[in-house]
Amino acid sequence: MNLRFVEAYYWVVSLQSVSRAAEKLFITQSAMSSRIAALEDELGVLLLDRRDKQFQLTVAGKRFFTYAQRLLELQREIKAEMGAGTHAATSLRIGAIESVLHSWLIPWVQHMREALPGFELELTVETTPVLVEQVRRGTLDVAVAALPSAGDGLRSRALPAMEMVFVGHRELHRKRRYLLADLAGFELLTFQRGSQPHVALIDFFRQDGLEPRRVHAISSISAMAELVEGGFGVATLPLAAVRQIGARKPLKVLSCERKLLPLPVHVSYRDDPTSSLTRTVVDAMLTHLGVSTNHRKNR
Incomplete structure (x- = not known):
């Protein structure tokens, strides 16, 4: 089974959109649709219900999503165990409100550059409503804003409020x-x-x-x-x-x-079964701010 096709399916379901999943994986929408179709052919079942414009999974699609997540997590564990990608560049799309930019974000970025020499930052500075929506839609991996993002598969943690x-x-x-x-x-x-x-x-x-x-x-x-x-x-x-x-x-x-x-601050992110980078970066942020790294899933 081609795990690139499994990954494509995972993100289509997580983001509830073929186009947004294609954007996240840096492929065209037609290529994304082809990967889903190839996966369906291999499994011999339909995973997505295409009878109307509303995004909907079939019964088989709901069952396979659990397997897809487990497969991708296993792939990540194997790569980590074998040392694959240890020295590869790591890129993450992070969004933050301006209050965070003018307080602790720059020292944290400097720390990340030392801790992860291959860390590549894609930074967006926006208002809270924009950041909350972008992390929900998958156009950001991590958002630091005055409100948490809510939705299936999203996690959020409260950070120290700002006086x-x-x-x-x-x-x-x-x-x-x-x-x-x-x-x-x-x-x-x-x-x-x-x-x-x-x-x-x-x-x-x-x-x-x-x-x-x-x-x-x-x-x-x-x-x-x-x-x-x-x-x-x-x-x-x-x-x-x-x-x-x-x-x-x-x-x-x-x-x-x-x-x-005080101004409340929250970090919101979506777990990625294909990579531990998001969790590593969020943990580094929590540690930098003196917050426990004990994660609890918010759905």
Whole structure:
């Protein structure tokens, strides 16, 4: 049995799409369809129900998927035992929100480069909704975002939340401590509308019966830092990012009578029975952040 055809079938089922599976394996959609057809011919059964446009497995297809996963895992174990691919380049598609990029991502990448000399990184920096959808569709292998991805075959782990702070201009905001009423009078900058920081900021003031003068939704930390530097207003940013950017800009963390809610961070990924790379990379990320590597499957 050709295991390339088995792998093709595994990803078609996992991603519930011939086109997305073809994209993941870097082959054409027609080549992917041919591999599935050849596998069906060899097994003597139909695996996919092609009678309508909706993705659906046959009864035989559901049964064979379990065998396909076991076959691919066995192939991976044999290669690991025999030492195959030990020195091969390893590429992984990772997506992250900008808050992570400006905090611990770069030191982690530097560590990975030393630990896995053949590690090749394909990095996407996007908003949480985009990253969650991309890892669900299989266009990313790992996503680090403010929300976990959910779906069959997906796993997620909570990472340490990021402390959020009010940030102003060092020369324009000189008070030692600010009341909520003081902050409500500023032009406020936070992340995109509907995001956790945006919703948390609005609730933050409403709990005290206050309405902010104006809240601007900005998707970029760099843009918010530039606006604060230009005297536009006060931003809510992760403290870790401020410590990095603040070394180059006249930014100041504003002391407030109450603390903002922290920004939750989750790593989401899909287990790959053909390779241990995803698990290795996620484990390295968890270890770097001081989180237990004991994985529990989230379905």
